[in-house]
Amino acid sequence: MSNKPLNIGLVGGGKGAFIVNPHQKAIHMDGTRRVVAGALFPDATIALEEAANWAYPIKGYASYDEMIAANATLPDDEKIDYILIVTPNFVHFDPAMKAMKAGIAVFCEKPLCLNLEEADELVKTSKELGVPFAVAHTYLGHWTTRFSRYIVQSGLLGDVRWVDSYYIQGWLASKVEATGQQQASWRVDPKRAGGSGCGGDIGTHALMQLRYVTGLEITELSAQMETFVEGRMLDDHFTIYCKLCNGGKALVRASQICIGHKNDLGIDIAGSKGTLRWRQEDPERLTIHLPNQPDRVYWRGAVTPGDGFLPDDVPADLMAEPTIPAGHPEAFHDAFARLHRCFEADVRKWKAGEAFSSDGSKYATVDDGWMGLAFIETCIKSSAENGAWVAMPKQA
DSSP states (O other): OOOSOEEEEEESOOTTOSTHHHHHHHHHSSSSEEEEEEEOOSSHHHHHHHHHTSSSOOEEOSOHHHHHHHHTTSOGGGSOSEEEEOSOGGGSHHHHHHHHHTTOEEEEESSOSSSHHHHHHHHHHHHHHTOOEEEEOGGGGSHHHHHHHHHHHTTTTOSEEEEEEEEEOOTTSSOGGGGTOHHHHHHTOHHHHOSOSHIIIIIHHHHHHHHHHHOOOEEEEEEEEEOOSTTOSSOSEEEEEEEETTSOEEEEEEESOOTTOSSEEEEEEEESSOEEEEETTSTTEEEEEOTTSOOEEEETTOOOSSSSSSOTTOOHHHHTOOOSOTTSOOOHHHHHHHHHHHHHHHHHHHHTTOOOOOOSSSSEEHHHHHHHHHHHHHHHHHHHTTSOOEEOOOOO
16 A cells, blocks of 8 residues: 555635635645645636645646546546545535546535435445545544544443534624625525525534434434524524434534624533533543542543443554643644544555445544435424424435
8 A cells, every 4th residue: 555645636725715724734734645736716717826826836727627637647646536625515516526436535525515416416426436435524533522432332321311412603693794704605595505504504513423422313303493683594593303213312403693602512412321521612521420420521632441430441543543642632623634534544445445444433424424414404394394393314
C-alpha cells in the first residue's frame, strides 16, 4: 500500500465559505493528506481567481465537471484520491455522483443531498461501484462521542429508556438573511437547502448523535416544525418525539432562534442502570450518573479501565486514539481530523484493492446520510399532519 499523501480536490469553498476552513486544517493535520485542487465557486472566472489566491498552491478549475474530467488524464501520483464537497445542499448530488462514476471517493458535507430520491441514487451507486463515501457529521469525531458509544453499546447503562438529543443555536433569531448574510441566505431557501431549514442543517446532527451513540433507530415519530421569524420560508425551530426500535423513546430537537445559544449540541441517555450526559461545548468530558453514587466524570486522555464502572478490557484502539494528554484540549478541528483520518484509511484500502469496512463506526456513511434525509422527509410529513405519528421508511 502506497504511503504517499492522498490528494484531495475541493468542490466549493471559495468566497469566504465557512466550513472549508476547518476541513482543510483537518486534512493537513497529519501530513498524510493534502488539498491539491479545487473548483471553488459556481462562476468560472471567480473559481479560478479564488484558486489563484488560495493560501497555498492548488490547481484551480473552472468547474467540478472540468476537475473530475481532468483527473482521468493525470499521472497516478497527481490524481485526486477523494473530493470534499463543501457547497450548499443543492450542489451535493451532482458532483458526488460524477466523482463516484469517475472512480473518485467522496467526502460530502451534510445533509447528504436535497431529498430522499437523490439519496437513493447515491446509496445505490456507492454500493454498486464499491466507492468509499463519508458524510461530514463532525461531532462523531470527538473522542468522547466514541467513548460514549462504547459505554452505551456495551450495556454499561443497561437498557436505553430515554434519549434527549439536541442542537440549539441563536444566530437566526432575527431575519439576518435579509441583510445578504451568505451563511443564512441559502439555509433558509428551500431551493438550495431542501425541505427543512433548522432540521436539515442542525437537527440531522442531533439525529446522528443519537443513532451513533446508542446504535438505535427511530421507528416512528411525531414532528412539530415551526417558523418563528416572520416571512422565513423554512423552519427555524424543530421538535421531534420519537419511538426507538428497542421500545425506548427519544426527543430530537433543534432551534436557531434561541438567543444566547451558540453551538449547544448535547445528548442525555437514560438507561435502566444509569445516565450519560455529553455536551459539545465542553467536549473533553462526559458524565455518568449512577444510582446512589457520586457522579463519575471521564476526561479524554485520562480514562482508567477497571475503575468499578468501566471493565478492564476497554478496547485498545479506542484508548489509543487521543493524540495529546488530558488538559490540552482537542476541539472542533481535531474532530474533523479524526473523521478524515479514518476515511483516509478506507480510501487507501480501496485504492489498494483491499476490503474496507465503512461500517459507520468511525464516520458517517452514505447510508447514514440516507437516514438523515428519510428522517427529514418523515418529519415534514408528520408536521404537515399536525404532529401525527408517521413510520420511518425502510431503505431499499
